[in-house]
Amino acid sequence: MWEDLLFRFVIGGTVVSLFALLGDVFKPKTFAGIFSAAPSVALGTLGLAIIEHGTGYAAIEAKSMVIGALALFVYCSLVSWIMLRYTWHSLVVATSAIIVWLGVAFGLRALIL
Template sequence: MKSLFEICLKAVIGGLFVVCFALVAEAVQPKRLAGIFAAAPSVALGSLIVTVAFKGHHDAALAARAMGIGAVAFTAYCLVSVPALGRLGALRGSATALVAWIAVATAIALIVVP
C-alpha cells in the first residue's frame, strides 16, 4: 500500500517535471515538435524517480518496461484508430482501436516479460 507521503511526492515531482517540460516545449522550434515534450514523459520520469527512491531500481526497471510496452501499444492504437474511425464510426472504430491496443500490449508483454 502506498503511503500518503509517497503519493504526494509523486504528484509534486510529476508537476515539477510537467512545468520543466512545458518550458522546453515553448523553446522548441518548430512548434510541431513541442508535443514530444507533453505531460506523459514528464510524469513518467517523476514517477520513476520516486519509485527508485522508495522501492529501488528493480521496481523502477519493471515500471519503465511497462511504460515502453504501453507506448508501443498506444502507437498501434493511434495507427488503427484513424482509419477505423473513418470507416466504422466513433463507437466501433474506438472499440476496434482498443482491441488493437490490448492485443499489441499483451503480445509484447508475453514476449518481453519473463
C-alpha cells in the same frame, strides 16, 4: 506519505514545465499537452518506485511503460488510419481497436518481460 506527495509535486512540476517549454518549440501546439503530461507522471512514478522498492522494481515498471506506449502508438495509428480512410463512427472504431491495443500490449509483455 507527505514526502511522497512533495516529491511528486516538485518532480512533476519541474518536468511539466520543461516539457511544456519543449512543446512550445514544436508545431503543432497540440504536442505541448503530450510533452507536459505523460513524462512527468512517468518520471515521478519511477522516482517513487526507486525510493520505495529499488531499481529492479523500477526497471520492470519502466519496461511496462515502454510496452504501453508502443501499444498505444499502434492503437492510435490504426484508429487514425481507419478514420481517415473510411467514414465509420469514431466510437465504433475507437472501442473496436482496443482489442488491437490489448493484443500488442500483452504480446510485447510476453516477449520482453
